[in-house]
Amino acid sequence: MILYHGSNTEVKEPQILAPSRALDFGPGFYTTLNRNQAVDFAGKVVLRRGGSPVVNTYEIDAQIAFEFCDVLKFDAPNETWLDFVCSCRDGFNSAEGRDMVFGPVANDDVYRTLTLYREGEITREETLARLKIKQLYNQLVFVTPKALKFIRFRGSEVI
Numbered sequence: 001m002i003l004y005h006g007s008n009t010e011v012k013e014p015q016i017l018a019p020s021r022a023l024d025f026g027p028g029f030y031t032t033l034n035r036n037q038a039v040d041f042a043g044k045v046v047l048r049r050g051g052s053p054v055v056n057t058y059e060i061d062a063q064i065a066f067e068f069c070d071v072l073k074f075d076a077p078n079e080t081w082l083d084f085v086c087s088c089r090d091g092f093n094s095a096e097g098r099d100m101v102f103g104p105v106a107n108d109d110v111y112r113t114l115t116l117y118r119e120g121e122i123t124r125e126e127t128l129a130r131l132k133i134k135q136l137y138n139q140l141v142f143v144t145p146k147a148l149k150f151i152r153f154r155g156s157e158v159i
Contacts, residue, residue: 074103
């Protein structure tokens with residue numbers, strides 16, 4: 001499996017850093033299967049921190065990693081995923097005890113829908129209906145040092 005990480009620097013040795021804000025799947029090293037998603041995120045990192053946008057590329061043998069790690073996997077943006085993301089975005093580490101979390105990423109468009117839901121503007125059912133029509137990309141978040149042992153750096157590109 002090829003993974004991408006958008007940043008403002010080359011990241012040869014991924015680390016689990018405390019985030020400056022609440023994220024979809026809590027603290028961890030975030031990667032995506034979609035290069036364009038990483039490009040977009042790299043641009044956002046540069047706006048916040050300066051530097052140049054960089055897309056880092058990694059490889060992981062998912063079959064082996066998923067066998068040896070405790071992976072929380074979401075196949076779709078369903079009710080369980082919605083509760084999990086909202087909990088993490090509220091600052092609770094819902095992934096505690098897991099090595100990795102895999103599932104849909106809440107991009108800016110999805111985040112707007114989540115915000116409306118969290119503020120009580122739309123119902124749970126309406127939220128899930130809106131999410132079903134969105135083009136969501138998957139992300140794989142490495143939550144523990146054990147999980148990071150399975151990722152291999154392949155290179156980086158300034159974009």
